[in-house]
Amino acid sequence: MSKILDIQDVTVSFDGFKALNHLNFAMEEGELRVIIGPNGAGKTTFLDVITGKVEPTEGAAYFKGKDLRKRKEHEIACLGIGRKFQTPRVYLNLSPRENLELSCNRQKNVLATLFKQTPPAEKRTVAGLLETIGLDYKADIPAALLSHGEKQWLEIGMLVAQSPDLLLVDEPVAGLTDEETAKTGQLLLSLAASHSIVVIEHDMEFVRQIARQVTVLHEGTVLCEGTMDQIQNDARVIEVYLGEEAS
Numbered sequence: 001m002s003k004i005l006d007i008q009d010v011t012v013s014f015d016g017f018k019a020l021n022h023l024n025f026a027m028e029e030g031e032l033r034v035i036i037g038p039n040g041a042g043k044t045t046f047l048d049v050i051t052g053k054v055e056p057t058e059g060a061a062y063f064k065g066k067d068l069r070k071r072k073e074h075e076i077a078c079l080g081i082g083r084k085f086q087t088p089r090v091y092l093n094l095s096p097r098e099n100l101e102l103s104c105n106r107q108k109n110v111l112a113t114l115f116k117q118t119p120p121a122e123k124r125t126v127a128g129l130l131e132t133i134g135l136d137y138k139a140d141i142p143a144a145l146l147s148h149g150e151k152q153w154l155e156i157g158m159l160v161a162q163s164p165d166l167l168l169v170d171e172p173v174a175g176l177t178d179e180e181t182a183k184t185g186q187l188l189l190s191l192a193a194s195h196s197i198v199v200i201e202h203d204m205e206f207v208r209q210i211a212r213q214v215t216v217l218h219e220g221t222v223l224c225e226g227t228m229d230q231i232q233n234d235a236r237v238i239e240v241y242l243g244e245e246a247s
Helices: 043-051 074-081 096-104 110-115 120-132 147-162 178-191 204-210 228-232 235-246
Strands: 003-014 017-027 031-038 057-063 081-084 167-170 198-202 212-220 221-224
Touching: 003 043, 003 178, 003 198, 017 043, 017 057, 017 198, 031 204, 043 057, 043 074, 043 081, 043 167, 043 198, 074 081, 081 147, 081 235, 096 120, 096 147, 120 147, 120 178, 147 167, 147 178, 178 198, 178 204, 198 212, 212 228, 212 235, 221 228, 228 235
Parallel strands: 031 198, 031 212, 081 167, 167 198
Antiparallel strands: 003 017, 003 057, 212 221
16 A cells, blocks of 8 residues: 655744654555644644645655645645544534535535535435435534534535545544544544544544554654554553543
């Protein structure tokens, strides 16, 4: 398999503070990778580098062999990288169906979505996505009436509707109930069958549910990588992250 993401010796400095410090990271196509680490470890900056929000001070980031430096955020999105932020970003006055229809075609605007006929193929795509994210029974109510967890699932569906090759998902279970957390894990595992996915998360029970390979960040660099069992038993991780939570 080929690398879909390759971060080479990346440093990001903000007024002398190194948010990332000679970070090296790679993942293969079709992989689901979970990234953990204490607050200030560099997790958000890591995603910012991949999506073009922040340019590395040193080093380079490659997506499917393409250098991401100097590319604008929308150019990187068009290459096939989609990002879900911590807070759901959905159109609250539109229904889940309309939100997904809007996401399916990035050239369309809200008025076109509301007042023009949706092509049959797109209708089938949206119907499939509604079923995948578990909102087919709430497809036509305003998104404002959805629970926090349902809004998270809708935004994940909106991301998938744009057909990215790589999904970047930032803390998808923050504020969710136990049942919603479990359903979110099932959703991400189902999407991993056809997408490469990076998940950043603090909830260790959730990480155990979905993790295949875990990367631990600390002070802007990779501390260690491995399976969840390997990570849990690593003395360095216990000291800087798991031990910190336990205290």
